[in-house]
Amino acid sequence: MTMDKSSPGFPKVRLRRLRKNLAIRQLLQETRISVKDFIYPIFVKEGISAAEESKAMTGVRKFPLSGLIGEVQDCYDLGIRAFVIFGIPSSKDESGSSSFSRHGIVQQSIEFLRSAFGDRIVVISDVCLCQYTLSGHCGILKGSRVDNDQSLNLLAKIALSHANSGSDMVAPSAMMDGQVMAIREALDNSGFTDTIIMGYSAKHASSLYSPFREISDSSPSLGDRKTYQMSFLNHREALREVMLDIQEGADIIMVKPAVPYLDLIRRVREMTNLPLCAFSVSGDYAMIKAASTKDLIDEKQAVHEMLSSIKRAGADIIITYHAKLISQVLNSE
Ligand SMILES: [Zn+2]
Numbered sequence: 001m002t003m004d005k006s007s008p009g010f011p012k013v014r015l016r017r018l019r020k021n022l023a024i025r026q027l028l029q030e031t032r033i034s035v036k037d038f039i040y041p042i043f044v045k046e047g048i049s050a051a052e053e054s055k056a057m058t059g060v061r062k063f064p065l066s067g068l069i070g071e072v073q074d075c076y077d078l079g080i081r082a083f084v085i086f087g088i089p090s091s092k093d094e095s096g097s098s099s100f101s102r103h104g105i106v107q108q109s110i111e112f113l114r115s116a117f118g119d120r121i122v123v124i125s126d127v128c129l130c131q132y133t134l135s136g137h138c139g140i141l142k143g144s145r146v147d148n149d150q151s152l153n154l155l156a157k158i159a160l161s162h163a164n165s166g167s168d169m170v171a172p173s174a175m176m177d178g179q180v181m182a183i184r185e186a187l188d189n190s191g192f193t194d195t196i197i198m199g200y201s202a203k204h205a206s207s208l209y210s211p212f213r214e215i216s217d218s219s220p221s222l223g224d225r226k227t228y229q230m231s232f233l234n235h236r237e238a239l240r241e242v243m244l245d246i247q248e249g250a251d252i253i254m255v256k257p258a259v260p261y262l263d264l265i266r267r268v269r270e271m272t273n274l275p276l277c278a279f280s281v282s283g284d285y286a287m288i289k290a291a292s293t294k295d296l297i298d299e300k301q302a303v304h305e306m307l308s309s310i311k312r313a314g315a316d317i318i319i320t321y322h323a324k325l326i327s328q329v330l331n332s333e
Contacts, residue, residue, distance in 0.1 A: 030312075031308055031311050031312040032311075033307060033308055033311050033326070033330065034330065035078065035079035035080060035081075035323075035326075035327045035330055035331065036079070036081060037311065037316070037317055037318055038080060038082070038307075038317070038318055038319075038320055038323040038326065038327070039082040039083065039084050039122075039124060039277070039317060039318070039319040039320070039323070040075055040080050040082070040083050040084070040319075040320070040321075040323035040324065041083075041084050041086060041319060041321060042063065042068070042071065042072065042083050042084070042085055042086070042109075043060070043061070043062040043063065043086050043087075043088060043215055043216065044062070044063050044064070044065060044068055044085060044086070044087055044088070044105050044106070044109045045062040045063065045064065045087075045088040045105070046087075046088065046089050046090040046105045047090040048062065048064045049064055049066075050064065050067070051063050051064070051067050051071075054211070054214065054215045055214060056210070056211035056214035056215060056282070056286060057211045057212075057214075057215060057282055057285055057286055057289070057321065058289050058293070059289065060215065060282075060285070060321055062088060062215065065105070065108055065109060065112060068109055068112055068113065069112060069113070069116045072113060072116075072117065072121065074324075075323070075324060075327075076117070076120070076121065078324060078327040078328065078331065079327050079330075079331065080323050080324070080327055081120070081121050081122060082121065082122040082124060082317075083113070083121060083122070083123060083124065084124040084125070084126055084171060084319060085106050085109050085110065085113075085123065085124070085125050085126065086106075086126050086131070086216055087099075087104060087105040087106035087109065087131060088105065088131060088215075088216055088217060089104065089105055089131065089132055092131075092132055092133060092134050093132075093133070093134060094133065094134055094135075094140075094141075095133070095140060095154065096129040096132030096133040096140075096154065097132070098132050099128075099129055099131070099132035099154070099158045100154065100157040100158045100160075100161040101161070102161065102164075102165075104161070106125055106126075106162065106165075107161055107162065107164075107165040108165075110123055110125060110162060110165035110166050110167050111165050111166060113166075114165070114166035122168050122169065123166065123167050123168050123169070124167070124168065124169040124170075124171055124198065125159075125162040125167040125169070125170055125171065126171050126173055127155055127158045127159045127162065127170050127171060127172040127173065127174070127179075127183070128155075128158075128172070128173045128174045129151065129154060129155070129158075129174060130174075130216075130218040130220070131216050131217065131218045134221070135220060135221055135222065136218055136219050136220040136221050137220050137223075137225070138151075138173070138174035138175065138176070138225065138228060139151030139154075139155075139174055139176050139228065140154060144222065144223065145227070146176075146227060146228060148176050148177055148178070148228075149178075151174065151176045151179075152176055152178055152179060152182040153182070155172055155174055155176060155179050155182060155183060156182045156183050156185070156186035157186070159172065159183040159186060159187060159195075159197075160186050160187065160190055160192070163187055163190070163192040163195045164190075164192075167195065168195070168196060169195070169196040169197070169198050169251075169252075170183060170187075170195060170196070170197055170198070171197075171198040171199070171200060171254075172197070172199060172200060173200040173203060173256075174200075174228070175200065175203050175225075175228040175229050175230070176228060177244075178248065179199075179248075180197055180199045180244075180245050180248035180249055180250045181248035181249060183197055184197060184248065184249040196251045196252065197249065197250050197251050197252070198250070198251065198252040198253075198254060198277060199245035199248075199250035199252070199253055199254060200254050200256055200279070201241050201242045201244075201245040201250065201253040201254050201255070201268075202230060202238035202239075202241045202242055202253075202254070202255045202256070202261075202264060202268070203229055203230065203254070203256045204229055204230045204231070204232045204238075204256065204257065204261065205224065205225050205226045205229035205230065205231065205232070206229075206232060206256075206257050206260075206281065206283070207283065208257050208260070208281045208282065208283025208284065209257075209281055209282060209283065210282070210283060211282035211283060211285065211286045212281065212282035215282070232260070232261075235263070235264055235267065238255070238264050238267075238268075239267060239268065239271060242255075242268050242271065242272065243271075246272060246274060250274070251274070251275070252274060252275045252276070252277055252317075253268065253272065253274050253275075253276055253277070254276070254277040254278065254279060255268055255276070255277075255278050255279070255315075256278070256279035256281065257279060257280070257281040257283070257284065258278035258279055258280040258281070258284070258310045258315065258318065259280060259284050259306060259309070259310065261278075262309060262310065262313040263313075265278050265310065265313040265314050265315050266313045266314050268314070269313070269314025269315075270314075275316045275317065276314060276315050276316050276317075277315065277316065277317045277318070277319065278310045278313075278315035278317075278318050278319070279318075279319040280306070280307065280310060280318055280319065280320040280321070280322070282321065284306065284320075284321075285320075285321040285322060288302050288303060288306065288322075299325070300325065300328075300329050303322045303325055303326055303329070304326065304329055306322075307320060307322065307326055
């Protein structure tokens with residue numbers, strides 16, 4: 001925007017007029033965040049009898065199936081209505097077969113939540129192989145390479161098993177080419193035409209995922225994920241990823257991580273009218289937690305500022321490990 005030289009400036013114009021007191025500031029607030037904007041990630045682990053505290057992420061716990069309903073009820077009481085489920089299976093194999101088992105940890109979790117909460121919550125399920133394969137990769141290996149098209153069959157099977165269990169929304173995160181199309185076809189062919197697909201459209205190979213991998217035990221045993229996850233240096237390619245997900249039938253698109261990628265969130269927002277999700281990842285959580293533990297920053301204020309910046313950049317919904325904390329902040333306003 002260029003300044004019109006004929007328009008008045010100081011001293012007629014005083015922007016501090018608009019900041020005079022809290023009521024005026026709140027009236028003129030441009031970005032509003034609500035508890036309803038957030039999706040809370042929940043980890044459910046097979047083979048444990050009590051909740052386990054994460055070493056890498058203080059305050060984040062892994063739950064046994066028996067603890068799932070209580071945790072979701074606590075979140076519900078704070079106003080949180082959407083949950084993304086990550087499963088930690090007790091066994092892994094080469095093809096990640098426990099990922100699509102009818103009695104898998106995620107499938108059972110979805111069934112539990114559906115029967116306890118009905119339609120009062122949104123159940124979202126992460127669709128990937130890395131927690132379930134011996135290699136820790138998001139697809140199936142052929143030699144030392146991740147085989148794209150073989151992996152699509154499995155990802156479609158996982159999504160279908162989640163839909164069968166009652167998932168409202170499947171969220172493919174493997175970054176395989178064609179994954180959204182393969183899943184849409186599999187869902188539609190089985191009558192799940194109303195199951196929503198949220199694509200992890202522009203998911204970057206990021207150092208900020210490390211705390212998550214400690215929790216979910218999903219580090220690749222060889223190599224890295226750079227042949228399928230995106231480089232953090234490319235923004236045009238990220239827009240292509242998003243366009244392809246839209247063409248393949250994604251209902252909601254995502255940029256991940258969120259905070260170091262606010263420029264991309266803004267560009268995607270300007271490119272499409274689809275609902276846009278941003279994933280504030282485990283590294284965001286861990287950095288704020290570490291700094292606040294050392295009294296270097298105020299945790300609640302920092303979280304409020306960080307999540308607001310994601311919304312301001314253009315995200316409609318935000319996956320965050322801070323969902324409970326920000327709900328407490330917003331509920332006390
Ligand atoms: Zn994965």
